[in-house]
Amino acid sequence: MKNLFLVSLFMLVIAPVFGQTNRIIRVEDSLTHESIIGATIRTSIKPIIGAVTDVNGVARLNNLPGDVKSLTVSAVGYETESFPITVTSDTLVFRLKSANEVIDEVTVTATRTNSRIDDLPIKVEVLGQEDMDEESAVVPGNVSSILGDISIIHIQRTSAVNGNQAIRMQGLDPKYTQILRDGLPLYEGFSGNLGVLQIPPLDLKQIEIVKGSVSTLYGGGAIGGMINxxxxxxxxxxxxxxxxxxxxxxxxxxxxxxxxxxxxxxxxxxxxxxxxxxxxxxxxxxxxDSPQIKQxxxxxxxxxxxxxxxxxxxxxxxxxxxxxxxxxxxxxxxQPNAYRxxxxxxxxxxxxxxxxxxxxxxxxxxxxxxxxxxxxxxxxxxxxxxxxxxxxxxxxxxxxxxxxxxxxxxxxxxxxxxxxxxxxxxxxxxxxxxxxxxxxxxxxxxxxxxxxxxxxxxxxxxxxxxxxxxxxxxxxxxxxxxxxxxxxxxxxxxxxxxxxxxxxxxxxxxxxxxxxxxxxxxxxxxxxxxxxxxxxxxxxxxxxxxxxxxxxxxxxxxxxxxxxxxxxxxxxxxxxxxxxxxxxxxxxxxxxxxxxxxxxxxxxxxxxxxxxxxxxxxxxxxxxxxxxxxxxxxxxxxxxxxxxxxxxxxxxxxxxxxxxxxxxxxxxxxxxxxxxxxxxxxxxxxxxxxxxxxxxxxxxxxxxxxxxxxxxxxxxxxxxxxxxxxxxx
The missing domain is CATH 2.40.170.20 (TonB-dependent receptor, beta-barrel domain)
Structure with a gap:
């Protein structure tokens, strides 16, 4: 009985020590996966334990209580988030999303890496969600008007009677501009001959304009530029x-x-x-001059x-x-025999x-x-x-x-x-x-x-x-x-x-x-x-x-x-x-x-x-x-x-x-x-x-x-x- 009492007392004394763990945490940008320096990591329950990431985006939390199930991470220019703690690893990786009011969160999908626009080595111009919201009310029938507002793009009407339009970039013929929908080249050959620009802007998130020769991305055609x-x-x-x-x-x-x-x-x-x-x-x-259209x-x-x-x-x-x-x-x-x-x-x-x-x-x-x-x-x-x-x-x-x-x-x-x-x-x-x-x-x-x-x-x-x-x-x-x-x-x-x-x-x-x-x-x-x-x-x-x-x-x-x-x-x-x-x-x-x-x-x-x-x-x-x-x-x-x-x-x-x-x-x-x-x-x-x-x-x-x-x-x-x-x- 005496031995049982001593064992119980020993467990009560060491339990807080064995219930504590040491964690290594790396904080990254959610898009670029680059290290975030100076990010603050802390517990959300008392006692408050915290640390700050170093030049490698790494911080160490020592003596973390075993009942802590999540950590709060914050950094200047990023949204504060709470992350669950996984038990399987001593090293955790947390990724923060940049705050819209501080850092441009526009990402480009045409290059396949979903990178932030500022980080791309290739020049991309993006007409974003705000532009689409405005255009959907100003010219709701198609996207040709908002594209034509960009100086490097010239909207060319290709028919005097049917209203078809095409895009010129860098002065080259329309065939040298490749058009994608959600990163897919859907408008090639016969299917791209009419009405490509008749896409309404209401359900669009953004339009990405890549200037210059980028045929390496999706194949032939993007000689003057590409529009996604x-x-x-x-x-x-x-x-x-x-x-x-x-x-x-x-x-x-x-x-x-x-x-x-x-x-x-x-x-x-x-x-x-x-x-x-x-x-x-x-x-x-x-x-x-304006054709009949039912679409x-x-x-x-x-x-x-x-x-x-x-x-x-x-x-x-x-x-x-x-x-x-x-x-x-x-x-x-x-006059049924006249031109139609x-x-x-x-x-x-x-x-x-x-x-x-x-x-x-x-x-x-x-x-x-x-x-x-x-x-x-x-x-x-x-x-x-x-x-x-x-x-x-x-x-x-x-x-x-x-x-x-x-x-x-x-x-x-x-x-x-x-x-x-x-x-x-x-x-x-x-x-x-x-x-x-x-x-x-x-x-x-x-x-x-x-x-x-x-x-x-x-x-x-x-x-x-x-x-x-x-x-x-x-x-x-x-x-x-x-x-x-x-x-x-x-x-x-x-x-x-x-x-x-x-x-x-x-x-x-x-x-x-x-x-x-x-x-x-x-x-x-x-x-x-x-x-x-x-x-x-x-x-x-x-x-x-x-x-x-x-x-x-x-x-x-x-x-x-x-x-x-x-x-x-x-x-x-x-x-x-x-x-x-x-x-x-x-x-x-x-x-x-x-x-x-x-x-x-x-x-x-x-x-x-x-x-x-x-x-x-x-x-x-x-x-x-x-x-x-x-x-x-x-x-x-x-x-x-x-x-x-x-x-x-x-x-x-x-x-x-x-x-x-x-x-x-x-x-x-x-x-x-x-x-x-x-x-x-x-x-x-x-x-x-x-x-x-x-x-x-x-x-x-x-x-x-x-x-x-x-x-x-x-x-x-x-x-x-x-x-x-x-x-x-």
Missing amino acids: IVSKSPTSEKPEFTALLNHSNLKETNLNAYYSQRYGKTGLTLFSGYTNQQAVDVTGDGFT FNFHPRFFWNPTDHTKLDIGYAFTNEHREGGYLPALEGS NITDLQRHTIDFNASHNTSETNAVTFKGAVSTFHRQNTDYQKLSDGRQSSVYLEANDLTRFGKQQLIVGANLTVEAFRKNPDSTRLVDYTYSTMGAFVQDDWQVGEKVAIQAGLRVDHHNTFGNFLLPRLSVKLKPSEPWTVRLSVGTGYKTPNLFVNQTPGALNVSLIFPRLLPIDVATVKAEKSVGANVDIAFAKSFESGFSVQVDQAFYYTYVNTPILSAFASTSSNLGAYTQLINAPYNLFSIGTDTYVRLEYKAYELYFGYNHTLARRDGPTDNTYLPLAPQDKFSTTVAWENDHFRFGIETSYVGTQYLYNNQKVANYWFFAGAAEYHYNDHWRLVLNAENLFNVKQANYETVVSGPVTQPSFRPIWAPLEGRIVNVALKYTL
Whole structure:
């Protein structure tokens, strides 16, 4: 009995000692995984025990009581978080998220590393959530307007009657800009020919713009730049619901709705939108300057996080559209034999993204998409009818070790076009590309970071391509950042991506296109270089300044262009694709200035580009590529109102054979009223001074049954005024 008493007394004395443990804790940035110096770690219950991380982001907690189940971690510029203590390891790794009000938390998904925008060696411009929220009420029908506000991007209208638009970057033709949706190249070939920019912004999180040659990332096509359109994800277990109604003087009505919510380990986003636009003849020449459009979009996405290490999201996107333009009496039925351009299309896409963190320093991702695109078009009373099936699959492995991030992966792209019975000479084809890529992001020191990439592609028709790329970021001092990038690219021949004719009067309508002669037409290859110097600083007074000066150069060998063929039809000479007897080059500067002070905001952008042919006998400027573009925005906002004025100038623009056209200014203004954090009323006016190409020249000529259209180099619709009502739950 005496012995039992002594044993019990001994256990009571030593129990507090054996119940205590020593823990080594490392605190990292949640995005970059870099060490956080000076982070405070403490218990949340008494007795309070704490420590501060050293220069390696490491702290030691000695004599930690055994009943402590969690630790609170805080650091300047980061959100304070509480982390559970695992029993299995003496060394714990805690990752903090940076605070939105102190550090820019915008992350970029297009580069696959989900890095913070400031940490990337490659220059990326992001239009964020606030921009998308504003644009969804100002121009709710599409994203072309907000993209056109950026000085280095020029929105080119490619048809006088059907309203189709395309993007030019760095003065190059639209085919050299690659468009992604959630990191997936869904708009290639036939499926990218119409309506890509008709994506409504309501369910978008951000748009990422990568300037210059980045074909190493996703394969051929990103020679002038790449644009990644990123969808929203559910962020809260409270439901988010937004509904929007818009109407314009061009008889366009938009009705859009978005819903988002998390349910524990699952989540859902759902977007649905309808656009009804009537055909309008603005200039009085009898032809539609704004086409008839009836479009329906449906986009649900499902999210599942079965564990903290595994994520899966699956989405479905459906678009159905009827578009009709031409001679207005023909559309109204009074002159059925006059010219009409009628398009019916359907797009179905299923996409997925699955990722699993196999360890704290390794993540495996598998993503892809399967889509079908069916389009029927009647032009000059000739029918073209085709369907494209597309597949994109990618697997990659991201490993972080020390100050490096290494990503290795492979992808498969399939583009299968099948022609239905119609009046064209198009033929079926199947293109497939197998690619492998490796990219290493290395933070050499506090002032130097390097990103090196290499891609190898094999195209089943046009052969093999080797694409190296190198980017360097220098940080000479805190407010300054310098980025240098050199990359290569390629573009395979495709009938459906040459939105700009190679010469005046060469037609790109489907009934005049001849199949590609794969024995003689070769892929284009390019090399490009970008230099970017940025200055960003915030002051205690609330004033902040951001200045960005970029320089770029791109050279394209033997570009593919559309040319007259020797054969002809009742519509005129057929069109064939050939390799040009010249090369192309684009050289320019891009200036970006953003000033903010309390409720005021000023943006200024200026782009100067010289894009021309480089051949023994042909050195003309590239058509429809403005050499000067100036953009500015002034905005003021308080708790209930926001006012903004936008101005842009387009100058030194040439058509074919160095034929210069007039310079013009473009003004826009918007006023918003916010009520009770739920309602937003927006009045927006685009092209306030009613600038139209018809003010300078006749756009349409010839008989109403076989009209001819001038190249489009200025707005056609004139002034556009719209009123939108937006409700957010």
